Amino acid sequence: MALHFLVEDLAADAGAGDDVEITGTEAHHAAVVRRVRIGETVTVGDGAGAWLEGEVTDAAPKRVVVRLTARTDTPSPRPAIVLVQALAKGDRDELAVQAATELGADEIVPWQAARSVSRWDAAKAAKGVARWQQIVREAAKQAHRAWVPRVTDPVTSAALAVRAGTDRVLVLEPTASAPLSGIEIADGDDRALVLVVGPEGGVAPDELEALAAAGAELVRLGDTVLRTSTAGPAALALLNARLGRW
Numbered sequence: 219m220a221l222h223f224l225v226e227d228l229a230a231d232a233g234a235g236d237d238v239e240i241t242g243t244e245a246h247h248a249a250v251v252r253r254v255r256i257g258e259t260v261t262v263g264d265g266a267g268a269w270l271e272g273e274v275t276d277a278a279p280k281r282v283v284v285r286l287t288a289r290t291d292t293p294s295p296r297p298a299i300v301l302v303q304a305l306a307k308g309d310r311d312e313l314a315v316q317a318a319t320e321l322g323a324d325e326i327v328p329w330q331a332a333r334s335v336s337r338w339d340a341a342k343a344a345k346g347v348a349r350w351q352q353i354v355r356e357a358a359k360q361a362h363r364a365w366v367p368r369v370t371d372p373v374t375s376a377a378l379a380v381r382a383g384t385d386r387v388l389v390l391e392p393t394a395s396a397p398l399s400g401i402e403i404a405d406g407d408d409r410a411l412v413l414v415v416g417p418e419g420g421v422a423p424d425e426l427e428a429l430a431a432a433g434a435e436l437v438r439l440g441d442t443v444l445r446t447s448t449a450g451p452a453a454l455a456l457l458n459a460r461l462g463r464w
Contacts, residue, residue, distance in 0.1 A: 219362070220258075220259050220260050220271070221248070221252050221254060221261070222262070222359050222362050223247075223260060223261070223262050223263075223359070224262075224263055224264070224265055224355065224359060224366070225238060225239075225244070225262055226264060226265060228262070228263075228264040228268055232270065232289070233270075233289045234287055234288055234289060235285075235286065236285075237275070237283055237284065237285055238262055238270065238283070238284045238286060239282070239283055239284075240262070240281070240282040240283075241281055241282075245279065245281055246280070248260075248277070248282045249277045249278055249279045254277050254282060255274065255277060256274050256276065256277055257273060257274065258273070258274045259271065259272070259273055259274075260273075260274060260284060261362070262284055262286075263364055265355075265364075265365065265366030266366075267291050267293065267294060267365055268290075268291055268292075268364070269290045269291070269292055269364045270284075270286050270288065270289045270290075271286070271288045271289075272284040272286040272287050272288075273285050292364035292365065294324070294365055295322070295324055295365070295463065296408045297386075297403075297407065297408050297409055297410055297411050297461070298324040298325060298410040298411070299322060299323055299324050299325075299410070299411050299454060299457055299461075300323065300324060300325040300327060300385070300410050300411065300413065301314070301318045301323045301325070301413050301450045301454070302327040302373070302412055302413065302414045302415065303315060303318070303326065303327070303328060303329060303415050303446075303450055304329045304330075304333075304334050304416050304417040304446060305328060305329065305330055305331065305334040305335075305336040305337070305346075305417065306334065306335065306336060306417050306418055306446045306447070307335040307336050307418065310418070310445065310446050311328075311336070311447070312349070312350070313447040314415065314446060314447045314449075314450045314451065315350050315353050315354060315357075315369075316353050316354075316357045317357075317447075317448075317450075318450050318451050318454055319353070319354045319358055319363075319367055320357050320360065320361040321451050321454040321455055321458065322363075322454060322463060323450075323454055324365065324367055324368075324410075325367055325368050325369075325370065326368070326370070327369075327370045327373055327412075328346065328350065328369070328370070328371075328372040329373055329375075329414070330372050330373070330375075331375065331416055331422070332375065332422040332424070332425055333417045333419035333420065333422050334417040335417065335418060335419075336417075338372055343372050346372070347369055347370075347371060347372070350369045351369045354367050354369055375425045375428065375429075378414065378429065379428050379429055379431075379434070380432070381412060382412075382429060382432040382434040384409070385409050385410040385411075385412045386407075386409045386411050386412065386435070387412040387414060387429065387432075387433065387434035387435065388401070388411060388412060388413050388414065388434070388435050388437050388453075389414040389416075389421060389429055389430075389434050389435065389436050390413065390414060390415050390416070390438070390439060390449050390450075390453060391416075391420075391421060391426060391436045391437070392420070392438055392439075392442075393438070394436035394437050394438040396435065396436065396437050396438070397437060397438055397440070398438065398439055398453055398456055398457075399456055401435070401437065401460075403460060403461065411457060413450055413453045413454065413457075414429070414434070415446055415449045415453075416446065417446055418445075418446055
């Protein structure tokens with residue numbers, strides 16, 4: 219499979235016969251790390267649906283040039299699948315974000331849950347979001363995704379409850395009676411499917427109550443309790459099958 223690279227400032231009308239320049243750290247990654255060579259076929263995207271194929275005509279550490287041969291524009295998936303990932307200690311939340319991106323999440327939302335051991339103040343939030351954005355970008359490239367998921371600013375439990383008024387919020391809760399595999403997804407229902415994953419200690423009872431009162435659905439994955447790093451990816455895999463993405 220051809221190597222894939224991202225060019226965020228890709229011209230909207232770039233197509234066959236045009237040259238695309240890859241510069242900065244992405245050029246260094248292409249030429250030095252991945253060692254692309256002149257004549258090699260690669261793919262280039264903008265992370266917003268554009269997917270282009272071309273041939274490398276120049277490969278230097280600061281500038282790689284690709285002569286385009288084909289273009290495809292991929293529409294954004296509907297309904298969108300959103301992962302709301304509670305902040306977790308160590309790298310467990312980052313592992314969840316990486317896997318969820320590879321598995322097709324369309325948006326990633328950091329959640330400062332009541333039981334989150336990790337806490338982001340204003341300074342940490344900016345660094346944390348930037349870190350998650352980098353993880354998402356690299357995972358999307360690895361998975362050859364035409365769309366790179368958006369990473370939002372951290373949300374509170376109150377803000378998450380508000381979202382339940384417009385989107386279909388599915389809270390993963392091991393004690394819930396309804397299985398995620400049993401939810402009905404009506405044809406033409408384009409509401410985003412928002413998967414909410416709690417931290418290591420689970421979602422606090424008052425948060426569960428507030429989310430349910432706002433319209434969220436409490437669902438379980440099975441009879442076992444999954445880690446915060448694996449629950450979201452497991453739920454994404456199930457929804458991918460239900461929606462016909464896989």
